[in-house]
Amino acid sequence: MGILLAIENLSIAVGKKSTGEPLVKNVSLQLEEGKTYGIVGESGSGKSLTSLSILNLLADKLTITEGQIQFADKGNLLSLKKNQLQKIRGKEISMIFQEPMTALDPMYTIHYQLFEVLKFHKKLSKQQMYEQVINMLNAVGISRPEKVLKNYPHELSGGMRQRIMIAMALLCNPKLLIADEPTTALDVTIQAQILELMKKLKQQYQSTILLITHDLGVIAESCDDVAVMYAGQIVEIGSVEEIFDQPKHPYTQGLLKAVNSIGNEAQELYAIPGNVPTQDEFNEGCRFASRCPLVIESCHNNVPHLTRITQSHTVRCWAVEQEGVSYET
Incomplete structure (x- = not known):
């Protein structure tokens, strides 16, 4: 299989002429x-900013200062005109947002909002649109879809609204589905149902999924590959097996140690010391240096390179780089 989306050296800063360190710096993913x-990463690590930049949905105060986002045969998405990008949004790339109550318009029925997607992207009769919407609502596990179409978002439960968002995102059978914390606002039982549903629909519609989350359990259950982000930088990339079985970056190790200590009565609950730095606190070196147990002098003054551990496993850490082969700055 080929590369569907390639993010290359993406940097995002506050303001159009920001002179400080960018919020997101030199992020590259394939x-x-x-x-x-x-x-995966803590709140404020830049996960959502990275995903929103793909469809140019960043807030006005934020600017992409560097990088490219290559998608399929469309070229660099960042160089497309507004009307060209609108044709891709919802059709070839769709997004499931973190909180469906704010993503769905409270002023319109579910019927209106689902039909709008098809009206904009496809030339179908009303009957064809109705049949396609009903079939999709059935596919996402909504019983009595004819009745649900008449409801407004506030009349549905959180789990139902999230299913509606998934249905809306898949209506045009997109090549790429971006899911930004799709289970955060849901209870554990509904979370499991939504994740299982996404797995099933991915196979059925042959979509590629970019899943944004702070939950390592969701990553372990749902993903093939994973990038670990910290303070706006990628610090480790690898397959799920590599990240969970052989984590190399001290931050990744800390995250896993914290998760493994939960519910263990014989072990004290672990937390990574310190806090994620704000933009004003970014130094010239590694952004994790102030919290890292392996910190050395180079960490404060120089940004570590991405170091190849295996063909698919890379780490941004001076301690690891001394043992590996640097291939990218």
């Missing part, structure tokens, strides 16, 4: 067709 790619 998504293979048919796979689920996860991005």
